[in-house]
Amino acid sequence: MNDAFDIRGESHIEVHKFRAGAIIIATLLALVIQASFPIHFAKAAVLDFPLLVTIYFGLSRRNPSTGLLLGVVIGLFQDSLSGPTVPLGLYGIAKTIIGYLASSIGARLDTEHPAARFALTFAFFIVHQGLIAVTRGILLGQPEPWFNMHLIVTALVNGLVAVLLFLLLDRLRRN
Amino acid sequence: MIGIPSRHKSLVLLAGVIILQVLMLAVQIKRESQGRLIRVWTVGAVSPFERAGSSSFGWFRDAWRKYFALQNTTKENEQIRRENDALKLQVAQLQGKAAEADRLAILLNFRKSHADVPMITARVIGTGAGTASLMIQLDRGERDGIRKNMGVITPDGVVGKVVEAYPNASQVLLLTDKESGVGAMLADSRIQSPVGGQGEPLLVMKYVPNDDEVNLGERVITSGMDRIFPRDLPVGTVMEIKAGNPFKQIRVKPSANLERLEEVLVLPSLRPLETKSEERPANAQPSAPIASAPPPAVRR
Numbered sequence: 001m002n003d004a005f006d007i008r009g010e011s012h013i014e015v016h017k018f019r020a021g022a023i024i025i026a027t028l029l030a031l032v033i034q035a036s037f038p039i040h041f042a043k044a045a046v047l048d049f050p051l052l053v054t055i056y057f058g059l060s061r062r063n064p065s066t067g068l069l070l071g072v073v074i075g076l077f078q079d080s081l082s083g084p085t086v087p088l089g090l091y092g093i094a095k096t097i098i099g100y101l102a103s104s105i106g107a108r109l110d111t112e113h114p115a116a117r118f119a120l121t122f123a124f125f126i127v128h129q130g131l132i133a134v135t136r137g138i139l140l141g142q143p144e145p146w147f148n149m150h151l152i153v154t155a156l157v158n159g160l161v162a163v164l165l166f167l168l169l170d171r172l173r174r175n
Numbered sequence: 176m177i178g179i180p181s182r183h184k185s186l187v188l189l190a191g192v193i194i195l196q197v198l199m200l201a202v203q204i205k206r207e208s209q210g211r212l213i214r215v216w217t218v219g220a221v222s223p224f225e226r227a228g229s230s231s232f233g234w235f236r237d238a239w240r241k242y243f244a245l246q247n248t249t250k251e252n253e254q255i256r257r258e259n260d261a262l263k264l265q266v267a268q269l270q271g272k273a274a275e276a277d278r279l280a281i282l283l284n285f286r287k288s289h290a291d292v293p294m295i296t297a298r299v300i301g302t303g304a305g306t307a308s309l310m311i312q313l314d315r316g317e318r319d320g321i322r323k324n325m326g327v328i329t330p331d332g333v334v335g336k337v338v339e340a341y342p343n344a345s346q347v348l349l350l351t352d353k354e355s356g357v358g359a360m361l362a363d364s365r366i367q368s369p370v371g372g373q374g375e376p377l378l379v380m381k382y383v384p385n386d387d388e389v390n391l392g393e394r395v396i397t398s399g400m401d402r403i404f405p406r407d408l409p410v411g412t413v414m415e416i417k418a419g420n421p422f423k424q425i426r427v428k429p430s431a432n433l434e435r436l437e438e439v440l441v442l443p444s445l446r447p448l449e450t451k452s453e454e455r456p457a458n459a460q461p462s463a464p465i466a467s468a469p470p471p472a473v474r475r
Contacts, residue, residue, distance in 0.1 A: 064185035072192050087203040089196035096196065100189045139200055 058102025071099025332430025358401035
């Protein structure tokens, strides 16, 4: 079921609802895949499935509060699964902000088009990595270069994967 | 309770969630050699305020000291101004005393160098009451041995002669007065002629024939012929020479500073004084015959 609503005069921006447990299952799957997939496919480490899930549900739910809370949960889970070298909050902070931004942008733009999804994912990935770098550098005292060609490539890859993944996740919506 | 606008609730929630996670990070992380991250953050967060507080305190302290803690400054300024005025007066007095000491030292040296010549040191205590005569009054009189017609000098030269002697004071007619005069001669040529005053700063050498050679800047000294001043005391310097009929008109600048006399020496006797300018030039002419000249201009 699609609910139409207006935000600040913008019409026909739909808030999508999902089947029961869909968000939870999708989040858990993303975390599991993220934790296990690179074991078999090392190159898959460049993908950030929890981030893609956060972006997708943020863009779809279009509620900043929901988006940031989902980011907090996914981020903290990712932190927990990342071992003792990653403190709780590192991904949590980044994904909280991404969830907030995604839901805020999703409330203003039509994000159903694959190109828009690609572009937004590309941008969010760079911002996400930037937030992690900032957190490491400023809060943890572990500065490291982050904006380089590798980041661009991984952002492109994640953008492309996001287009496909989002099509799959669209199937979880309620009609 | 202040309500939060709905559109801002998500922002507040975002901030709260991030702060919580940051605090969580702080609790977990332990930096090498710096302890727990929360301690590092606490120190890092507080130290700027401490630094700012310290600077502000210093600034306020300086401002207080320089601008506000000035309650007694006006009073202190007045006191300092009074002290400054008093010190200025003291300095002026000391300068005057120092100048007086210098003058007295010169007099003393002059007396020591002429120890065999009796002299009476006197202080100038007044001047003439009117413009008709150029006169000074001394603080010494008959009780001190001063008599009428005694010569009065300074180490620089002739001043005048005593015209009146009182028990405790005396009056001296200055050389520049119209009625005053002194037996004198040119130091180089030894041409003799009385020198008298005209009521002006410059003296006049009256009876030098036109044929005699007189040079500008030539010194004029006492001749001793007036029986008041011993010979060879400085009288003045030739400043102007004009041809006249039948005598030259020679104007002489007094050697003594007659306008600023404070201490003088009175000469009770005619014993000659050796002065610094006693050297007689080799080509000096013998004393000019003054017999042909009118009587000496020295008046008694």
